[in-house]
Amino acid sequence: MICLNPKKKFGLLGMNHRNGWYTLIRNPRRLYPLVDDKLKTKECLESHQLPSPELYFSINHNFELKFLREIKFLKEFVIKPARGAEGRGILVLVDKVGTQWKKASGELLSMDDIEYHVSNILAGLYSLGGLDDQAFIEYRVRSHVAFRAVAFQGVPDIRVILYRGVPLMCMLRLPTKESDGKANLHQGAVGAGLNMLEGITMGGVHHSLLIDRHPDTQVPIAGLKVPFWESMLETAAKTYEVFKMGYIGIDFVIDQILGPLILELNARPGLSIQLANREGLLPRLRAVDAYGAGVEELSWERRLEISREMLHKTSSFKKETKA
Ligand SMILES: Nc1ncnc2c1ncn2[C@@H]1O[C@H](COP(=O)(O)OP(=O)(O)O)[C@@H](O)[C@H]1O
Ligand SMILES: [Mg+2]
Structure with a gap:
């Protein structure tokens, strides 16, 4: 394991630069409520025939907690705060064992435990800014077989950063024992950089340290081919046309039966994707901007071409900085 020492020459994008230059300028404020609320996002995705895990029901107020009894008919499901982030509150x-449910970590929860958790969600314990929130229950995605050997119990997700509608950088995030079924880096999941031309993983990052093997399964992280790669990039480029946010992270999961599904959109996507890819975002952002005004108005097919052209251009930048 080695610790990466970020250097300007690698074109790393910092938080202030991202906020002041990219998210502020490219993401209209009026659109934030749509992506900061997962229930609204799901509704919007569904109305545009974009795939996401099926919503079973939502709980909006304390007096609706009685509806939670419906989960006794469910063997497996996911509970989420509508305005949560970084895997918190999920x-x-x-599985169901007697009258209890099993978490990915193996811990058992009773109906009372779940009701307590949902009332905490409603009180805003996990929501952005601590505001009152809604909870929802959705279909539990089952991990695609391609990830079985490497991921620990939960479902890996694929983060696609889209800039002006052009896929810019991607990573595969793999749950660990510590992350308890979730693929968020803040929960202790592993991030693996992705060669976007082929959808094949490169090395990994875990708690900001570069790693080569998954910490629980010890399986090598590099060389994994992500299934449905082309169709996922295509869906990402089409999703831009619905949400029109110029700097966005889209989280996909791949269900073993349903294929790629969109979990959420993130208007302030994290910067660790650069560590996972051992490459800064700035050269790629600049390469897209070099296409001038109106990139976002181009067809999704053309924006995918631009993405490939951008990758070819910036890979020569990478070679030069390494030399
Ligand atoms: N329906 C689901 N089925 C299985 N795992 C899920 C599901 N929804 C979320 N997860 C797990 O939780 C992680 C975080 O989910 P996400 O919806 O992106 O919320 P957050 O905003 O907290 O990142 C995912 O990467 C995935 O590993
Ligand atoms: Mg997420």
Whole structure:
């Protein structure tokens, strides 16, 4: 393991630069409520025939907690705060054992535990800015077989950063024992950089340290081919046309039966994707901007071409800075 020492020459994008230059300018404020609320996002995705995990029901107020009794008919499901982030407040329940449900970590939860958790969600314990929130129950995605050997219990997700509608940088995030079924880096998941031309993983990052093997399964992280790669990039480029946010992270999961599904959109996507890819975002952002005004108005097919052209251009930048 080595610790990466970020250097300007690698074109790393910092937080102030991202906020002041990219998200502020490219993401209209009026659109934030749509992506900061997962229920609204799901509704919007569904109305545009974009795939996401099926919503079973939502709980909006304390007096609706009685509806939670319906989960006794469910063997597996996921509970989420509508305005949560970084995996906080998400319960992935993978099985029913008697009158209890099992989390990915193996811990058992009773109906009372779940009700307590949902009332905490409603009180805003996990929501952005601590505001009152809604909870929802959705279909539990089952990980695609391609990830079985490497991921620990939960479902890996694929983060696609889209800039002006052009896929810019991607990473595969793999759950660990510590992350408890969730693929968020803040929860202790592993991030693996992705060669976007082929959808094949490169090395990984875990708690800001560069790693080569998954910490629980010890399986090598590099060389994994992500299934449905082309169709996922295509869906990402089409999703831009619906949400029209110029700097966005889209989280995909791949269900073993349903294929790629969109979990959420993130208007302030994290910067660790650069560590996972051992490459800064700035050269890629600049390469897209070099296409001038109106990139976002181009067809999704052309924006995918631009993405490939941008990758070819910036890979020569990478070679030069390494030399
Ligand atoms: N329906 C689901 N089925 C299985 N795992 C899920 C599901 N929804 C979320 N997860 C797990 O939780 C992680 C975080 O989910 P996400 O919806 O992106 O919320 P957050 O905004 O907190 O990142 C995902 O990367 C995935 O590993
Ligand atoms: Mg997420």
